[in-house]
Amino acid sequence: MLSLERETVELGLEQVPGWVAEHRRAGFEAFSGLSMPAGEEVWKYIDLDFDVRAVALARGPGDPMAGSPYAGGLAASLIVDGAVVSVADSPEGVSVTPFRQAIADSPDLARRATGWGVPPDDIFAAAHQAFGSDGLLIHAGRGVASAQPVVIEIQSTIPDSISFPHVGVWLEDNAELHLIVVQRSVEGFVVVVPVVEVVAGDGARLRMTTVQNWGRGTTGVAYQRVRMGRDADVKTGEVGLGGALGRLDIGFDLDGNGSNCEIFGVSFGDQTQVMDYRMVINHRGKNTSSNVFLKGAVEDQAESVFTGLLRIAENATNTSAFEKNRNLVLSEGAKAHSVPNLEILCDDVVCGHGSTVGPLEEEHLYYLRSRGLSQERAERLLVRGFFEEIIARLPASVVAEPVRQAVYAKFIEAQAEGRV
Numbered sequence: 001m002l003s004l005e006r007e008t009v010e011l012g013l014e015q016v017p018g019w020v021a022e023h024r025r026a027g028f029e030a031f032s033g034l035s036m037p038a039g040e041e042v043w044k045y046i047d048l049d050f051d052v053r054a055v056a057l058a059r060g061p062g063d064p065m066a067g068s069p070y071a072g073g074l075a076a077s078l079i080v081d082g083a084v085v086s087v088a089d090s091p092e093g094v095s096v097t098p099f100r101q102a103i104a105d106s107p108d109l110a111r112r113a114t115g116w117g118v119p120p121d122d123i124f125a126a127a128h129q130a131f132g133s134d135g136l137l138i139h140a141g142r143g144v145a146s147a148q149p150v151v152i153e154i155q156s157t158i159p160d161s162i163s164f165p166h167v168g169v170w171l172e173d174n175a176e177l178h179l180i181v182v183q184r185s186v187e188g189f190v191v192v193v194p195v196v197e198v199v200a201g202d203g204a205r206l207r208m209t210t211v212q213n214w215g216r217g218t219t220g221v222a223y224q225r226v227r228m229g230r231d232a233d234v235k236t237g238e239v240g241l242g243g244a245l246g247r248l249d250i251g252f253d254l255d256g257n258g259s260n261c262e263i264f265g266v267s268f269g270d271q272t273q274v275m276d277y278r279m280v281i282n283h284r285g286k287n288t289s290s291n292v293f294l295k296g297a298v299e300d301q302a303e304s305v306f307t308g309l310l311r312i313a314e315n316a317t318n319t320s321a322f323e324k325n326r327n328l329v330l331s332e333g334a335k336a337h338s339v340p341n342l343e344i345l346c347d348d349v350v351c352g353h354g355s356t357v358g359p360l361e362e363e364h365l366y367y368l369r370s371r372g373l374s375q376e377r378a379e380r381l382l383v384r385g386f387f388e389e390i391i392a393r394l395p396a397s398v399v400a401e402p403v404r405q406a407v408y409a410k411f412i413e414a415q416a417e418g419r420v
Contacts, residue, residue, distance in 0.1 A: 001161065004130075012133070023115050046274065057131055061085050074149060079153070084099075092146070093146060097138075098134065099137055117227070128164040131164050136168070137170070154183045157185070159186060160190075163193070167181065171206060171232075175205075192222075202256060209237040212248070234262075237395045239267070239403050241403075253284065254282065254285055256285045265295070266296070270298070271302060282311050283313060286315070294324070295389070297386070300331050300414070303337070310351060318349070325354075338355035376415055
């Protein structure tokens with residue numbers, strides 16, 4: 001195991017281009033001056049009981065986990081404990097390349113596609129920049145239209161370790177890509193800090209689904225950044241099921257005129273899980289649009305957090321932006337925090353936001369029971385219906401059924417044990 005120290009950063013830097021070494025060293029300088037989150041607004045409601053500096057980096061990948069039901073039987077490229085261990089065949093016109101190879105073979109592309117989206121402003125982001133040394137670069141050429149999904153599995157298999165997997169995605173103008181990212185880990189204490197950075201060129205189309213199914217003892221602090229060109233269209237689906245803490249920090253930059261993004265998400269926390277979503281959507285181009293719709297449920301002593309900001313720049317005329325967050329609180333000890341926000345610096349816009357937090361509707365339960373359903377069956381039907389609106393809209397249809405089953409199983413188990 002390797003400590004998060006300067007000596008670890010310097011390992012192998014003599015074998016990489018100067019810009020890579022400079023990037024990692026800058027990350028370490030930031031890391032050295034930062035503390036663990038303690039009440040800052042962007043970490044509000046989150047209580048971390050460990051110091052990231054005390055967690056060690058694995059010297060190499062462990063044994064890969066068995067295949068995931070969320071991959072739909074498709075071959076996946078594997079990043080295990082922060083290291084690329086296998087690369088699956090990719091669709092025609094699409095390349096999936098380990099970073100070390102991409103830096104050697106396509107240095108300009110590697111430099112443009114990675115490291116731009118997540119500044120080292122907090123200790124986890126800084127640690128990723130400093131100690132993240134491997135990952136995958138996905139490149140879709142100009143005009144390529146790929147119907148076959150590219151599947152990436154991010155796994156953490158070594159207890160008491162930390163890893164920093166990275167995925168960079170570059171879509172040339174008018175390219176089309178379908179991407180599935182599955183995140184899993186073993187049981188026991190694990191810290192994982194994945195970063196996914198996407199550049200979508202003019203007219204590009206991306207359909208991306210991320211399934212977070214960390215082990216119960218995992219602290220997952222994930223970052224996702226998307227930068228969009230003119231008339232680019234990006235639709236993402238976010239699924240949160242596992243982890244002690246499952247945090248996702250999302251940032252979209254709609255820089256190009258006419259760009260559009262849609263974000264659909266579903267999460268379910270039980271026992272003492274915390275599902276934490278932080279989101280900023282920047283509308284900078286003209287005639288841009290965004291639609292955010294997240295649904296979550298919590299039971300037992302679980303908590304969910306959503307803070308979302310739709311930011312409309314001064315000259316971003318004719319913007320359309322909407323943000324909704326709906327939450328079910330299924331046990332007295334569970335909590336849901338929802339804070340949607342708007343920052344509008346332009347007059348010619350149509351925007352809206354809203355959130356709800358509450359239990360199952362008594363009126364709906366009464367109606368179903370009056371039709372002969374038991375209390376238990378009525379509750380199950382309402383929970384299933386609550387999530388179905390989002391599950392049916394996930395970009396990757398192959399993940400819908402396993403996600404549906406996983407969400408439903410959480411509630412049925414809690415019912416059987418008298419926890420809801």
